[in-house]
Amino acid sequence: MSDVKKCSACGAVMQFAQKLPFRIRGTPGMWKLLLGEWAELGEEMLSLDVYVCVNCGEVRFFTDEKARQYLLKTTPKEFLKKCFNCGKQIPIASEECPYCRARQQ
Numbered sequence: 001m002s003d004v005k006k007c008s009a010c011g012a013v014m015q016f017a018q019k020l021p022f023r024i025r026g027t028p029g030m031w032k033l034l035l036g037e038w039a040e041l042g043e044e045m046l047s048l049d050v051y052v053c054v055n056c057g058e059v060r061f062f063t064d065e066k067a068r069q070y071l072l073k074t075t076p077k078e079f080l081k082k083c084f085n086c087g088k089q090i091p092i093a094s095e096e097c098p099y100c101r102a103r104q105q
């Protein structure tokens with residue numbers, strides 16, 4: 001598959017570790033990560049794919065299109081980090097700052 005994720009730190013192939021499901025409940029921004037807990041039916045589920053680099057231990061999160069759209073609209077604080085270059089808040093999984101294009105480490 002063309003689905004191979006490469007580690008941005010060392011270039012090794014990253015291994016799929018697990019899916020992190022989370023559900024959206026109530027008003028946007030009020031959802032939370034449900035670690036190891038399956039959501040009830042009827043609520044909208046999104047998931048993050050967690051990949052781990054077996055070489056250096058780098059952990060990365062990947063989203064599908066639906067989760068990406070949702071996160072871009074209502075990213076909670078835990079999913080944000082600061083761009084080391086321009087200081088803007090960007091999604092934690094970003095490899096590149098969407099504002100200044102600086103590569104994140």
Ligand SMILES: [Zn+2]
Pocket residue numbers: 007008009010011012053054055056057058
């Ligand atoms: Zn690595």
Ligand SMILES: [Zn+2]
Pocket residue numbers: 083084085086087088097098099100101102
């Ligand atoms: Zn930046």
